[in-house]
Amino acid sequence: MKGISIKDIAKQAGVSPTTVSFVLNGKAREKRISEQVSKKILKLAAKLKYKPNQLARGLRTGKTKTIGLIVEDIANHFFANVAKIVEEEADKFGYKVLYGSTEDNLTKARGLLEVLEYRQVDGYIITPTPNLDKEIEILKNSRKPMVLMDRYLPQIPTNYVMVNNFQGAYDAAEYLLNLGYRKIAYVSTTSEQIQMKERINGFTAAMKAHRAAFPRKMIKKIPFSATKEEAVEQIMEFIKGASGLDAIFFATNYLGVYGIESIKDLGLKIGEDLALISFDDHDLFRLHTPGITCVAQPIHDIAHNLVQVLMNELNQQQNQINQVVLPATLIRRESCRKRSKVLAE
Amino acid sequence: MKGISIKDIAKQAGVSPTTVSFVLNGKAREKRISEQVSKKILKLAAKLKYKPNQLARGLRTGKTKTIGLIVEDIANHFFANVAKIVEEEADKFGYKVLYGSTEDNLTKARGLLEVLEYRQVDGYIITPTPNLDKEIEILKNSRKPMVLMDRYLPQIPTNYVMVNNFQGAYDAAEYLLNLGYRKIAYVSTTSEQIQMKERINGFTAAMKAHRAAFPRKMIKKIPFSATKEEAVEQIMEFIKGASGLDAIFFATNYLGVYGIESIKDLGLKIGEDLALISFDDHDLFRLHTPGITCVAQPIHDIAHNLVQVLMNELNQQQNQINQVVLPATLIRRESCRKRSKVLAE
DNA sequence: TGTCATTGCTAAATCGTTTGAGCGCATTCG
DNA sequence: CGAATGCGCTCAAACGATTTAGCAATGACA
Numbered sequence: 028m029k030g031i032s033i034k035d036i037a038k039q040a041g042v043s044p045t046t047v048s049f050v051l052n053g054k055a056r057e058k059r060i061s062e063q064v065s066k067k068i069l070k071l072a073a074k075l076k077y078k079p080n081q082l083a084r085g086l087r088t089g090k091t092k093t094i095g096l097i098v099e100d101i102a103n104h105f106f107a108n109v110a111k112i113v114e115e116e117a118d119k120f121g122y123k124v125l126y127g128s129t130e131d132n133l134t135k136a137r138g139l140l141e142v143l144e145y146r147q148v149d150g151y152i153i154t155p156t157p158n159l160d161k162e163i164e165i166l167k168n169s170r171k172p173m174v175l176m177d178r179y180l181p182q183i184p185t186n187y188v189m190v191n192n193f194q195g196a197y198d199a200a201e202y203l204l205n206l207g208y209r210k211i212a213y214v215s216t217t218s219e220q221i222q223m224k225e226r227i228n229g230f231t232a233a234m235k236a237h238r239a240a241f242p243r244k245m246i247k248k249i250p251f252s253a254t255k256e257e258a259v260e261q262i263m264e265f266i267k268g269a270s271g272l273d274a275i276f277f278a279t280n281y282l283g284v285y286g287i288e289s290i291k292d293l294g295l296k297i298g299e300d301l302a303l304i305s306f307d308d309h310d311l312f313r314l315h316t317p318g319i320t321c322v323a324q325p326i327h328d329i330a331h332n333l334v335q336v337l338m339n340e341l342n343q344q345q346n347q348i349n350q351v352v353l354p355a356t357l358i359r360r361e362s363c364r365k366r367s368k369v370l371a372e
Numbered sequence: 373m374k375g376i377s378i379k380d381i382a383k384q385a386g387v388s389p390t391t392v393s394f395v396l397n398g399k400a401r402e403k404r405i406s407e408q409v410s411k412k413i414l415k416l417a418a419k420l421k422y423k424p425n426q427l428a429r430g431l432r433t434g435k436t437k438t439i440g441l442i443v444e445d446i447a448n449h450f451f452a453n454v455a456k457i458v459e460e461e462a463d464k465f466g467y468k469v470l471y472g473s474t475e476d477n478l479t480k481a482r483g484l485l486e487v488l489e490y491r492q493v494d495g496y497i498i499t500p501t502p503n504l505d506k507e508i509e510i511l512k513n514s515r516k517p518m519v520l521m522d523r524y525l526p527q528i529p530t531n532y533v534m535v536n537n538f539q540g541a542y543d544a545a546e547y548l549l550n551l552g553y554r555k556i557a558y559v560s561t562t563s564e565q566i567q568m569k570e571r572i573n574g575f576t577a578a579m580k581a582h583r584a585a586f587p588r589k590m591i592k593k594i595p596f597s598a599t600k601e602e603a604v605e606q607i608m609e610f611i612k613g614a615s616g617l618d619a620i621f622f623a624t625n626y627l628g629v630y631g632i633e634s635i636k637d638l639g640l641k642i643g644e645d646l647a648l649i650s651f652d653d654h655d656l657f658r659l660h661t662p663g664i665t666c667v668a669q670p671i672h673d674i675a676h677n678l679v680q681v682l683m684n685e686l687n688q689q690q691n692q693i694n695q696v697v698l699p700a701t702l703i704r705r706e707s708c709r710k711r712s713k714v715l716a717e
Numbered sequence: 718t719g720t721c722a723t724t725g726c727t728a729a730a731t732c733g734t735t736t737g738a739g740c741g742c743a744t745t746c747g
Numbered sequence: 748c749g750a751a752t753g754c755g756c757t758c759a760a761a762c763g764a765t766t767t768a769g770c771a772a773t774g775a776c777a
Contacts, residue, residue: 032763034764043728044763044765045727052765078489079490079764080762082492083762083764085732086731088732101452102452104447110446114471118472123487124470125468125469128456146468310656311656311660314632314660377732389734390756393734404753405755406755406756424734425732425734428734428735429734431762432733433735
């Protein structure tokens with residue numbers, strides 16, 4: 028019924044458990060175990076389908092070969108895709124993934140960290156919530172392998188892997204300007220998190236570089252807590268109030284989705300009456316008619332790098348900090364067009 | 373640096389580790405530990421922030437408080453959402469979740485099962501791939517707590533939690549007929565899996581019950597391996613070839629998505645020229661204009677029941693089999709309308 | 718012949734927890 | 748008074764692996 032252990036192999040092979048352990052861990056040479064004995068053990072192990080008990084091994088070695096993945100919401104397109112690749116990549120190194128969603132809620136994040144510690148995960152991939160600084164600091168000081176994703180904490184130097192938010196937003200703004208749009212609005216959340224700051228900074232920088240007007244009133248912030256209906260309502264009001272608006276940038280994909288709805292509800296045509304561009308790709312953007320132009324995150328690269336950085340930390344005790352910033356890609360679809368009229372003016 | 377153990381508490385409290393263990397496991401009464409000692413230990417544990425080492429505990433008890441979740445694709449909307457709720461529900465019982473995606477690939481599924489066994493998970497939630505029968509049988513015979521999702525293996529009586537595919541498809545067909553549609557097509561995959569069979573059976577049953585014509589040529593199967601472009605192309609050809617078609621049912625959400633594209637590419641208007649209804653909800657269906665009518669799975673209920681059934685198995689050795697079939701819900705949107713013209717004929 | 722190195726393996730401790738058996742003492746019963 | 752019972756706790760084994768220290772046998776060498 029229960030699994031076979033190293034002892035069973037030892038008994039059948041007529042050697043000690045120690046010898047079996049050495050052979051099975053590839054230390055036969057090093058530990059001077061004879062070829063004959065080695066082969067016999069290997070054969071037996073294969074025959075009996077021996078699987079080392081990870082608990083026992085972990086207890087002794089202090090390693091569980093498990094990493095904790097803390098995301099904002101595993102049901103979200105971006106995080107779900109990252110989770111998938113992270114699992115695949117971790118698997119290549121023999122690691123398994125325990126996951127959890129914070130909902131961007133500090134208390135939930137703390138709970139997850141506690142449980143993961145409790146479970147002795149070897150390393151962490153964390154999407155920090157606001158005010159998680161203290162916990163991250165503790166983790167860092169206890170030298171736990173860790174890498175942040177999607178955002179980082181400016182006060183604490185840590186490993187992280189992120190998209191280049193500044194560049195992504197910069198490119199979007201520049202793209203709109205090159206197409207001839209002039210009255211451009213920026214819709215964001217009230218969140219003060221670093222990735223949001225960098226997006227607006229990038230956007231502003233592009234506007235400035237092109238000497239385009241970008242007054243405060245062209246920036247609209249929607250509270251994170253707003254329901255879909257409230258958000259759509261607020262965006263509609265904003266658009267109505269902004270006379271002459273010809274393009275609008277949404278700082279996250281869910282805002283972009285609300286934006287689509289708002290513009291439709293106003294009876295305006297996306298791409299004709301009003302250009303739309305959003306940060307983050309989304310199924311909907313791809314399949315919508317017209318397609319929605321967006322700034323896409325390199326999901327595969329992000330996940331790949333997350334695991335890579337974590338494995339570096341796990342395998343050597345290098346104290347070097349890895350901060351990977353990956354380029355965002357502008358995906359051109361039909362929601363932004365060349366404004367020949369304006370250019371001709 | 374390393375965590376504090378039961379021994380540390382014992383030492384500080386001046387008692388044996390055994391006593392500490394009893395108290396911390398709530399067996400103080402049962403094991404006749406005095407109030408004083410109990411309190412002292414509890415206080416110390418709290419003060420030292422003692423966290424039992426799950427590895428050691430697991431090694432001793434044979435329980436890891438971990439469940440394995442095998443889905444088809446964690447990045448898929450349906451599975452990602454199930455994964456989220458499963459995590460939340462499992463957490464309530466003190467369980468953590470290890471996940472993996474099969475891509476509906478037998479070899480990958482086998483690999484996942486092996487790794488999860490290796491990791492001594494206490495129970496399994498499995499989305500079986502085709503031909504996984506043998507492995508499921510083995511798991512069942514070894515009395516591992518297990519529950520299948522999304523589909524089941526008709527040859528092997530096991531626990532499962534599923535949506536009522538028959539009823540969902542039946543309702544969809546009936547709805548279309550009631551709206552006045554008559555020439556209705558069914559687009560599915562070539563997959564022979566049970567959930568697909570039940571959908572077409574339900575659909576066919578409704579057509580028969582209403583004495584509606586439903587010839588073979590109104591059924592189109594798209595190979596699972598087809599790329600998006602190939603699938604769209606095939607669907608377009610099919611629609612062009614089916615003269616007088618007035619409604620079309622897609623048996624999965626990704627087919628529905630392809631369907632939207634196909635219909636658009638043909639220059640037809642969804643809901644006006646051709647009604648569309650799909651199995652499974654999708655962000656896109658909700659946000660599309662017109663909204664796409666669909667048969668939605670009760671994701672929350674499914675996940676909740678999965679965990680519930682698994683916990684039953686884990687906590688008692690009842691041999692009773694739990695097979696939960698949950699109702700699908702028809703979500704009416706604008707892609708199907710009342711066909712007054714036809715009704716007036 | 719005695720010393721020393723090498724070879725090929727093993728004994729036993731260890732990781733942190735749980736748990737069945739049991740110990741010493743005080744009280745109660747016959 | 749001796750035996751039985753209850754109380755409050757402890758001993759030590761066990762889970763299954765890893766790892767340090769070391770042992771017996773053999774051969775080389777002076």
